[in-house]
Amino acid sequence: MEGSDTLRAMAWVRNLGRRGDLALAAAGLALFGFGLAELYVPLAPYGDEGSDLTALPGGWMAVLTVLLAGYCLAVAACTSYPRTAAVLAGACFTAQIFTPVLPIWPVVPLLALLGACFGCVAVGGHHGPLVAGVSYFVSYGIQATRSGNQDWVFIVFVALAVMGPAYAVRMRRAQAERLVALAAEREAAARADERLRVARELHDIVSHGVTAMVLQAGAAQVVLGSDARQARESLDAVQEVGRDVVTELRRLLVVLRGAEGGPERLPSLRNLDVLLAGVRAAGGRAEVTVNGDLGKVPAAVDVSGYRVVQEALTNAAKHAPGAAVSVSIDVGRTDLRVRVVDDGPGVGRRSDGGGHGLTGIKERAELFGGTATTGSRGGGGFEVCVDLPLDANAPSLSGTGAPA
Incomplete structure (x- = not known):
């Protein structure tokens, strides 16, 4: 590799590490605020067959709020703890299936699940893609079965659309890490020389x-x-x-x-x-x-x-x-x-x-x-x-x- 490629790779890894956590924390807070607006601001009736969220009992609203916090926490931690974040998002998605509001209708649950799976594939280590795939297909499959809308072509298409780019990021990160390791070895050899x-x-x-x-x-x-x-x-x-x-x-x-x-x-x-x-x-x-x-x-x-x-x-x-x-x-x-x-x-x-x-x-x-x-x-x-x-x-x- 040329020296310029090594420097670019090292800069890319450093910038990703410095800015990624702050950006994801901001994204998690933004999703939490948007989700609260979805739950508590009666802009339009939505949910399973157009049910009005304002008519739900307070207990269900509290459950949905807790699940919303879990989604946002999964997004904020999807690079720091990628596999845990993917499992958390899938668990929250599955739990919401058994509430009066299916997770396929609000925007936040689906975005959180896809975001956590993206991070798990991109930076989740050796078993990251497997954990992300299981979390996505199990939770989405249960939701599709319960709602009666078993459009598996669409489910697979969304998975490929999200995890394909994530895998490309994974490969680039691996290449950057190899370049950084090679640069460190060369520097150590130069120092010894x-x-x-x-x-x-x-x-x-x-x-x-x-x-x-x-x-x-x-x-x-x-x-x-x-x-x-x-x-x-x-x-x-x-x-x-x-x-x-x-x-x-x-x-x-x-x-x-x-x-x-x-x-x-x-x-x-x-x-x-x-x-x-x-x-x-x-x-x-x-x-x-x-x-x-x-x-x-x-x-x-x-x-x-x-x-x-x-x-x-x-x-x-x-x-x-x-x-x-x-x-x-x-x-x-x-x-x-x-x-x-x-x-x-x-x-x-x-x-x-x-x-x-x-x-x-x-x-x-x-x-x-x-x-x-x-x-x-x-x-x-x-x-x-x-x-x-x-x-x-x-x-x-x-x-x-x-x-x-």
């Missing part, structure tokens, strides 16, 4: 920053007694990485809050100096090669490529400290290739901690319809290679500022 994206983005930011800070702090501790200058440089690097992490977290919060911010505020493959500086400060060597125009890379792909490089460098710093790392970025006609290679030991290399590092790289690639390969190289070292397509259907930056 957004939470997963935020978790991955936070992992990329915090994991890389904390790893670099731990390595720099460890290096400072080693040379603290022998090389004060090198120790200060390592501690300065810890501060710099910490500031970068805080900046990244602030950017993520800005995007999550929906504040204005262009793609220039997001991480980009154009700005890898901070990542490379962290590797160099930890004693390793790092170099980057860019082939092609990064300006034609969509923002979402650019951010995801940056996160791939970040995670690959973090993995190298944890498992191969001091190793030389080479980053190669190739922008082709249809895809972006990111390749990160180090010359450290590749055996036993895997995702860090709970397995979110290299696994996250593969999941990013799959999200864009790309591919990712990670593993030890034949000549030694470890390689991460990711291909991301540069198509217009890539995921947007909504929610977390980047696909995760």
